[in-house]
Amino acid sequence: KAGVTQTPRYLIKTRGQQVTLSCSPISGHRSVSWYQQTPGQGLQFLFEYFSETQRNKGNFPGRFSGRQFSNSRSEMNVSTLELGDSALYLCASSFSGTGGSPLHFGNGTRLTVT
Amino acid sequence: TQLLEQSPQFLSIQEGENLTVYCNSSSVFSSLQWYRQEPGEGPVLLVTVVTGGEVKKLKRLTFQFGDARKDSSLHITAAQPGDTGLYLCAGEESGGSNYKLTFGKGTLLTVNP
Numbered sequence: 292k293a294g295v296t297q298t299p300r301y302l303i304k305t306r307g308q309q310v311t312l313s314c315s316p317i318s319g320h321r322s323v324s325w326y327q328q329t330p331g332q333g334l335q336f337l338f339e340y341f342s343e344t345q346r347n348k349g350n351f352p353g354r355f356s357g358r359q360f361s362n363s364r365s366e367m368n369v370s371t372l373e374l375g376d377s378a379l380y381l382c383a384s385s386f387s388g389t390g391g392s393p394l395h396f397g398n399g400t401r402l403t404v405t
Numbered sequence: 406t407q408l409l410e411q412s413p414q415f416l417s418i419q420e421g422e423n424l425t426v427y428c429n430s431s432s433v434f435s436s437l438q439w440y441r442q443e444p445g446e447g448p449v450l451l452v453t454v455v456t457g458g459e460v461k462k463l464k465r466l467t468f469q470f471g472d473a474r475k476d477s478s479l480h481i482t483a484a485q486p487g488d489t490g491l492y493l494c495a496g497e498e499s500g501g502s503n504y505k506l507t508f509g510k511g512t513l514l515t516v517n518p
Contacts, residue, residue, distance in 0.1 A: 295447070326508075333510035334448075334493065347505045381447050393438075394506070396447030 316384030434496035
């Protein structure tokens with residue numbers, strides 16, 4: 292069974308640009324969550340999607356958005372990039388998105404904003 | 406906002422030593438999970454503890470959930486270089502069915518041969 296696939300693995304952007312990251316969950320998983328990981332703040336929850344609906348959202352500005360498609364693949368978009376957006380962005384999928392359904396993480400997209 | 410504090414932040418030991426890392430909060434979590442993350446990879450789930458006072462063993466790793474479900478510990482016996490990595494605890498917030506985990510900042514463990 293293929294794991295969670297995130298593309299691209301690395302991205303370099305300049306301030307003010309926008310970026311789109313992609314996540315393909317494990318086959319059969321309908322919940323996709325996104326996390327931002329930085330050395331200073333650790334992993335912080337961005338949002339979670341289930342069956343194309345955003346069910347939960349973390350404390351990030353509106354520049355961070357996401358969506359989920361009917362095949363459960365998900366994208367997240369960051370507009371008007373800032374230097375502080377440099378981070379590892381992790382996507383995780385689970386079967387149902389509830390406590391009894393463990394998370395499976397991808398290897399992340401490393402975003403560098405210059 | 407529920408917070409999880411992990412300690413120590415960094416730990417460097419010799420192969421064969423024992424160690425314990427801690428995960429503490431002032432909030433109650435419905436479950437607590439431990440992950441290990443290696444460089445260039447995403448976190449991998451090691452264990453989930455749900456019941457207060459629960460103890461789970463995974464080979465040389467022993468996980469304990471506090472009686473009040475606010476804290477947890479991970480004990481590694483006879484550490485090996487392959488145990489090197491970032492150990493993260495994550496709490497599932499009580500109530501609701503949505504899956505939102507609060508992560509600690511992690512303990513970076515280095516086991517030297």
